[in-house]
Amino acid sequence: MPPPRTREKALRHRLAELRGPGTQPKALDARALAALAANPGCGRRAILDGAGVDKAALARALGAPSAFGQSQFALVRGNAFEAKVKADGGTELLRLAHERLDRSAEPPTGAQVPDLSAVGPSGRAARTALALREATASRGTWTLLDHPMLALDVAGSVAYLEPDAVIVHPDGSWTVVEIKSFPMLDGAADPAKVGAATRQAAVYVLALEEVAARLDPAPRVRHRILLVCPKDFSNLPTASAVDVRKQRAVTARQLARLTRVEDIADALPEGICFSPELPAEELTAAVEAVPATYAPECLSTCELAFHCRDRSRASGAVTSLGRPVRAELGGLTTVADVLAAARGEAGDPDDPAVAALRRAAALRAEALRTAAPEVAPCP
Structure with a gap:
């Protein structure tokens, strides 16, 4: 195993490659760390923040500029x-x-x-x-x-x-x-x-x-x-x-769960770069090479939220419905899977999430039948 100084130097070189030639790193602040800790499963934000990538410039280059921040x-x-x-x-x-x-x-x-x-x-x-x-x-x-x-x-x-x-x-x-x-x-x-x-x-x-x-x-x-x-x-x-004891405990626990930056960087393809100067197609491919965990809460905390939301909706991921909904759905990861389970076309009937969906679908159908007005026959 290389000595710590050698590993640190190699990591700094790798992160500089991810930012692009001559690009200075954007410093992390407490607001960004709090948002990162709130979504520790998002490898995309972890590597971009760790490398010091300007996510606002990246979002503009992807055609999905952020709309939050102080005036x-x-x-x-x-x-x-x-x-x-x-x-x-x-x-x-x-x-x-x-x-x-x-x-x-x-x-x-x-x-x-x-x-x-x-x-x-x-x-x-x-x-x-x-x-x-x-x-x-x-x-x-x-x-x-x-x-x-x-x-x-x-x-x-x-x-x-x-x-x-x-x-x-x-x-x-x-x-x-x-x-x-x-x-x-x-x-x-x-x-x-x-x-x-x-x-x-x-x-x-x-x-x-x-x-x-x-x-x-x-x-x-x-x-x-x-x-x-x-x-x-x-x-x-x-x-x-x-x-702030509760917030401190939650933040410490979430930061400890974050995948180390070097582990994410080592898993990326060679030559990948997040420079906003790159062509849109190449930049989009680079961003999509890192898995993201989108949730509606990202809209107020992350500059890439609109881009990730569009991708999440296009793939039909249930994460676009919010973390509480995602947690209730268990192994059902797409909207198509949820609808199929609710209609009885797929899913294990013994799965609590599937059983709840089918019960909800039955109650909805019953409510719609009850609410439908009776049409009198024509004379």
Whole structure:
């Protein structure tokens, strides 16, 4: 077996070939990792994300561009709100952290805000780890890390993540901060948006735990994150402490199930490439060489969702109906198989899924007969 450095170098070369000549890798972020963890069986997304392929450009080249993402207006508004929250050395942000998470500690006066600048993501990750170590050692003071860089191993490749902020409490514990521009009305925000934010924060918590594990003694990474949003319809910040233990456990389990990137890459044909510059037919063949696991939830999380949806519908796969339906159908993998089983033309009658389909078909037929109006004979 080749030594680790040789294998790592060979993998980097292979992933560069998959991206195309001269193409810089697109960095993974926490939002992409949360989406990847939500669909760990999708080898297509795993290899594309692992290789750093720009999936939005790939989708446009395939003729199925994505239609989700933040608008420019939303980005500008979000950046302006974040700057307001962190103004004056993060005074307001630390006040909210003290109020929502750590009232027993001394109020955050004269907090430390270390400089985290360094060359490249790996350098910034090392500088962040050093700043966390120093802040943890100096107990009794508050420390705010503005846009730290964290490294997380995902399926054999390193993802560099940049949370909005990390707070080191006077007792040496660490808290992830998520700053969002959606409003918190009467102390509550849109559940769907809060759910997405907590899944994203859970990835940061996992990355922080890897940093903490390298320290002796290991500091405590808090599982209650600080979610900061505008209050009501104003631009004033308010915050809520959100428990992410469930999301953290699910994300850790799903990331652990991901097939390693090198295993997927080794199974691909030689010479395959996902460069958007390739002809459409060649690019389509390359994408189809990697199996995908499409579900309707992909439409809000993956740039290739429209392409995969079209292919799933064309093949009649039941995954296009949603994961809950797919789970109920057992070994029936296509819509044609489901309809044949419901009509009694195929399938094992002892299979619970087949029996349920036939019972449902019988009830539907009975309901249609009952609802059909009687037609009087012509005089």
